[in-house]
Amino acid sequence: ESKGAGRARLCFFAPEMRQRIIDAARMEHALREAVSRQQLSVHLQPQFSLPESGEPQLCGAEALLRWHDPQLGMVSPATFIPIAEESGLILELGHWVLEQVCRELAAMTARGYALPMAVNVSQVQFRSSEFVPQVTRLLAQHDFAPELLRMEITESLATDDEAAMLEKIDQLAALGLSFSIDDFGIGYSNLSRLRRMPLKELKIDRSFINDLSHEESPDTHTTGNEIVRAMLMMASALSLDVVAEGVEETEQLEVLRRMGCSRVQGYLLGRPRPMAEVIGDAEARLSKG
Ligand code: C2E
Numbered sequence: 395e396s397k398g399a400g401r402a403r404l405c406f407f408a409p410e411m412r413q414r415i416i417d418a419a420r421m422e423h424a425l426r427e428a429v430s431r432q433q434l435s436v437h438l439q440p441q442f443s444l445p446e447s448g449e450p451q452l453c454g455a456e457a458l459l460r461w462h463d464p465q466l467g468m469v470s471p472a473t474f475i476p477i478a479e480e481s482g483l484i485l486e487l488g489h490w491v492l493e494q495v496c497r498e499l500a501a502m503t504a505r506g507y508a509l510p511m512a513v514n515v516s517q518v519q520f521r522s523s524e525f526v527p528q529v530t531r532l533l534a535q536h537d538f539a540p541e542l543l544r545m546e547i548t549e550s551l552a553t554d555d556e557a558a559m560l561e562k563i564d565q566l567a568a569l570g571l572s573f574s575i576d577d578f579g580i581g582y583s584n585l586s587r588l589r590r591m592p593l594k595e596l597k598i599d600r601s602f603i604n605d606l607s608h609e610e611s612p613d614t615h616t617t618g619n620e621i622v623r624a625m626l627m628m629a630s631a632l633s634l635d636v637v638a639e640g641v642e643e644t645e646q647l648e649v650l651r652r653m654g655c656s657r658v659q660g661y662l663l664g665r666p667r668p669m670a671e672v673i674g675d676a677e678a679r680l681s682k683g
Pocket residue numbers: 439457458459470471472475488491514515516546576577600639640641642659660661662666
């Protein structure tokens with residue numbers, strides 16, 4: 395129906411673009427409402443240590459933000475975290491998640507047992523000059539061993555403003571917190587920089603775990619195994635713990651076990667669930683002995 399080619403191009407792209415901008419604006423508005431109406435919650439996904447033989451053992455949990463909107467339903471963090479980052483709302487959300495986790499760690503500590511917890515920290519949050527003072531304040535307000543709290547950051551975090559970033563990490567590590575590189579393998583890694591960071595852990599991105607298969611499989615698949623094996627060797631050389639993310643199948647778990655991977659996380663062993671449920675289960679298991 396359009397006459398000129400230029401006009402046809404505009405007609406083709408403009409409505410889509412406009413829709414995307416409207417969606418993002420609407421979502422940002424809804425997200426702001428959600429914060430004030432307390433429609434956000436923290437879920438925990440259990441993490442397990444993987445012995446050479448025998449059952450995986452619960453060894454920690456990752457805090458994952460959840461947003462349930464009455465109209466939109468469950469909104470995935472993959473959708474709303476980027477919007478929160480662009481709008482700056484992530485500063486508030488990130489602090490809220492940290493606060494929930496600190497409060498829970500203190501409550502568990504008071505009951506005599508605490509499960510180590512990991513929190514995802516956005517690049518935007520980390521860059522804020524308020525971040526280190528806020529975390530310092532949270533640690534002062536809540537009584538628990540800081541070693542119980544781990545911060546997951548991504549490799550992209552390590553790409554900008556290197557000196558400032560390293561300094562912040564050092565300051566927080568000096569308080570006793572530990573650091574983990576999330577989604578390892580899909581970003582731009584600067585290995586010499588990784589080595590200079592006081593890291594405790596690498597989390598192998600689930601795309602690599604997805605590619606794992608039994609050694610006997612056709613060799614088109616075995617390269618996936620070699621990549622994971624190389625990551626495990628590197629982590630070992632750097633004295634880092636490793637968590638394999640996104641373990642969904644028993645076969646993947648067994649391949650990882652044979653490779654000597656020490657920790658796993660994934661739907662096979664436990665999905666993210668409300669914080670109180672996961673902690674309740676952990677404490678029930680503990681009291682059974
Ligand atoms: P992530 O930190 O890499 O978290 C792991 C994601 O993988 C979670 O998705 C988890 O539910 C999912 N997952 C775990 N096991 C499996 C599995 O076996 N199979 C599959 N397919 N997926 C699995 P979720 O909760 O949707 O979060 C997505 C991302 O959103 C997170 O990736 C993290 O980058 C971000 N995010 C979530 N909560 C927060 C938060 O509180 N703050 C910040 N800054 N980012 C967050």
